[in-house]
Amino acid sequence: MTEDNEMSAIDHEVKTSLSIPSPPANIGRAGSGKTPVPEMSSTSQTPLWVSPNAGNHPIDKYRQRVNKIFGLDLQNSYQLQQWSVKHPHDFWIDLYKYIGIVPELPPDTIRAYDDTLPLNSIPPFFKGIELNYTENILRWKNPEAVALIGLRESDPLNGEFVTWSQLNERIRVVRSALLQHGIKQGDRIGAIVSTSIWSVVLLLASASIGAIFSSISPDMGIEGCASRFQQIEPSIIFADSDMSYKGKRTSLDEKIKAVMQRLPKSLIFVNPISHSSTSSFPLIGTFLSKSRDTDALEFTRVPFSYPLYILYSSGTTGPPKCLVHQHGVVLQLLKVSLLHNSLGPKDVVFQYTSTSWVLFNIMNGHLGAGATLICYDGSPLWPDATTMLKILQKFKVTYWGTSPRYCLELEASRVIPREKFDLSALRMVTTTGSTLTADQFRWFYKVFPDVHLSSVAGGTDIATSWIASDPSSPVYAGEMQMFALGMNVEVADSDTGESITHTGQSGELICRTPFPSMPVFFWGDKDNKKYNSSYFERYEHICVWAQHDWISVNPITKGISIDGVLNPSGIRFGSAEIYAISEGPQFNTEIEDTLCVGRRRAKDKDEEVFLFVKMRNQAQNRLTPELEQRLRLAIRTSLSARHVPKFIVQVPEIPVTINGKKVEIAVKKITSGNKVQVSATVVNPKALEFYEQFYELETQPKAKLSQKHAGIPASIPLALTSKEKKQDIGRTASPKCAHALALSTPDMQATRGRHRTKEDPVDRRSCNCQSQGERIERWTMEDKRLLPRSLSGNGGTPFLHM
Secondary structure (H helix, E strand, O other), X not given: OOHHHHHHHHHHHHHHHHOOOOOOOOOOOOOOOOOOOOOOOHHXXXXXXXXXXXXXXXXXXXXXXXXXXXXXXXXXXXXXXXXXXXXXXXXXXXXHHHHOOOOOOOOOOOOXXXXXXXXXXXXXXXXXXXXXXXXXXXXXXXXXXXXXEEEEXXXXXXXXXXXXXXXXXXXXXXXXXXXXXXXXXXXXXXXXXXXXXXHHHHHHHHHHOOOEEXXXXXXXXXXXXXXXXXXXXXXXXXXXXXXXXXXXXXXXXXXXXXXXXXXOOOEEEEEOOOOOOOOOOOEHHHHHOOOOOOOOOOOOOEEOOOEXXXXXXXXXXXXXXXXXXXXXXXXXXXXXXXHHOOOOOOOEEEEOOOOOOHHHHHHHHHHHHOXXXXXXXXXXXXXXXXXXXXXXXXXXXXXXXXXXXXXXXXXXXXXXXXXXXXXXXXXXXXXXXXXXXXXXXXXXXXXXXXXXXXXXXXXXXXXXXXXXXXXXXXXXOOOEOEEOOXXXXXXXXXXXXXXXXXXXXXXXXXXXXXXXXXXXXXXXXXXXXXXXXXXXXXOOOOOXXXXXXXXXXXXXXXXXXEEOOEOXXXXXXXXXXXXXXXXXXXXXXXXXXXXXXXXXXXXXXXXXEEEEEEEOOOOOOOOOHHHXXXXXXXXXXXXXXXXXXXXXXEOOOOOEEOXXXXXXHHHHHHHOOOOOOOOOOXXXXXXXXXXXXHHHHHHOOHHXXXXXXXXXXXXXXXXXXXXXXXXXXXXXXXXXXXXXXXOOOHHHHHHOOOOOEOOEOOOHHHOOOOOOOOOOOOOOOOOOEOOOHHHHOOOOOEOOOO
C-alpha cells in the first residue's frame, strides 16, 4: 500500500471509529468518555515536572510525521500510542522506515506480520527481510566522536575512551579472531564478564557474524553460570580474570575451572583485568593473535527473527529459562532510544547495570542513537552513594539510568546532589527494577535539578519496555508515563480477561497483539511448552500475553502503576503500596529494607500478609512495639485497614537477586509450605532458610524462633519484657491517641484519605477516639495484641516482633 493509499484508507476510519480522546489542556490528561472518571485529589493531578520543550521532542516530531502521512490529528503521545496499537501494521512499517533500519523494506510491504496467526505462535515480523543487528547499531556515526567510556570501581573518574572509528576496528579484530577459531553463524558465544568496553565489543562482534551471544555477570556463583551454559552449550567462552566489588578484588580462576568442568568441551579465553592478573587459561591476547588484517568488518545479514542473544529468567524458584531474542529487537531498542528517550549523538548515557541484566542489552541499543555510552564495572555505592554523582558531573552525563534502591540509599545519606555537584548537563533520569514510590518522586525533585524523571518497566522476557518515558508529558508522583509505542498493553480483569484499563481499577498486565521483541523461542523448550505456560495459559478462553504483573491506569493523568500482587480476603493490592510507606521518609532512617509477601498454605482459606523488616545497624536496633505500631497505623491511615499486614517481623536479611530485586515469589512459596529450587541469581540464598519458620509461625515457641534468628545479634531479644513494653508505649503513645501518632509526620498528612474505604470512613485529622466509639488501649503482655481489633483491621494481630 502506498502512503497516499494509506492516508485515504485510514482518514475516515480514524476520525469516526478510533475515538482517541483529547486530554484537558496543559496537563496531558485523557479520559475515554465512556467510563465515569473517579474523583481524584488535587495533589494527584499536580505535576512535579512539566517539559519546557513540550511539543518539540523527537516523539512529537514523529507524531507530526504520522499525522501528515496518514491524515490524522493526533495531539499528544497518548493518542499516538493508541493509534499505534489500533493500526499495528501501519505503525511498525512506518517506524521501520522512519528509524532507517537497513536494508529498506520492499515498497509493497503492507503487513508487518501475519495477523491470521494466533499470538502464541509467535508470528515472525517482516518475513523475507534479512538484516544484522550490529550493522544497524554502527551506521551513520561520526568516526572521531567518542562512542564508549570505560570506568572501573578502583578509579571511577579516570577511564578509557574509545571513538566510533576505534570501536569499529575493535569489532573487526574480534570478529576476525572468532572466524579464525571456527566460530560461525548459529554458534553460541558465552561470556562471564563485567559491564565494560570489552563486553560491548564482544556482543557486537558476535552479532556481526550471526553467532548467538550470552553474558553472565562475574558475581554469579558457579551453579548459576553452569546451569545457564549447560543448557546452551557455548562453542567458546570468554571470562574476566577477576572482579572488583565494594573495594574487594576477587580472582575468578577457581570459579572458571569449576564451571568448565561441568560443560562440554569449549574454548576458553580470559581477559586480564589488570597487569597483575593471572589465569590458568589462555588470555585474550592469544585469542586475538589469530585475527587477520585482511579481514574486513562485514555483517552477515540474517532473517529478522534470527537469534541474536540469549537472556535468562531470574530463576528465583527453579532452573533459569533461556530466552532467545532476535536481531529484529533492534527496531524496539531504537524506538525507545530515539523516541521515548530522545537520545542522539550529543548525549552521554550512563546506565548502571550488570551483564546478567537485560538493561545491559538495552543499554547497548542506545549506541544505535549515536550516543556516548559509559560502561561502569563495580558497586554503585562504593565507597559511598556519591560516586555515581561524581561520574555524572565529571563526564557531563545527559541521560542517567538508575534504580529505586539506589535512590533510597542516596536519600538516606542526606546528600543534596544539586548543591554539591554540577549536574547542569543532566536532562533525563530513568529508574527501573522496582517501583519508584510517590515519596521518592517528591524527594527527587527536592534535591535534584529540575529534569525529566521517569520510572519505566519492561522485562528480560521482552528485552524492551512495556511502560516507557514520554518527554513531552508531565511527571506525576508515583506514576509511570505511558505504554510504549506499539505495545498493545491493557489492564485485564483477573477472571474474565476483559479490559478494565479505563476504570482506574487494578488488574493483570496483558498484551493482545504481537511485537518484534517477543522471544523467538526458549532454548531447549520442546514444542514451546515452557513458553506457553509462561505467558499464554493465564486465560483459557482468550489468547493474550500475560505478564503476571498487577497494574492500574490513573483515568485522569493516564499515569500507570505496576506491581506484584497480594490478595488477603480477596482484596488485591500491590506490595509496592506497602514499600512506599515502610521504606518511605518517615521510616528510612530506622529501616534499611522490607519485604512484603502473602502466605497461603494448603490448609488456609485466605491469604495472610507478612511484612519482613531489616533494620539499619542491626547490632543496636530492633523492631520495637512502638515502631511496629507506627508502621501499622501509617499503612492503615495512608491506605486502608485491609492493607495492614497480619504479621510484621524483623529479619536479618532480605533475599535479593543479583539485579537487586526482592525475591518475593520464593519467600511466598517457602512460607506457604511449597518446595523451592533456589536459583543462583539469588545473592544471599542462605537467607531464604530463615523464612521456613514462618510456615507455622503461630505455633512455634518463641525460644525456637529465637534460636533460628541467627542473623540478628543475641542482644536483641525476640520479645520485650513487660517493663520494656510499658516504657516503650508510655514514652511514645501518651498523651496522643494512636491515630495522632500516625498522622504526626508530613508524609502521612499529605497522603491521608487517598484510600478511604467503607470500613474505614473516618478522616483522623481531627480524631476524637472516644466520640468515634473506639477504644484505644495500651499494650500489655497479657493482652498479646499488637493493636486492638478496631485499629488492626484484621481482627487483632498476634504479638510478635524481633
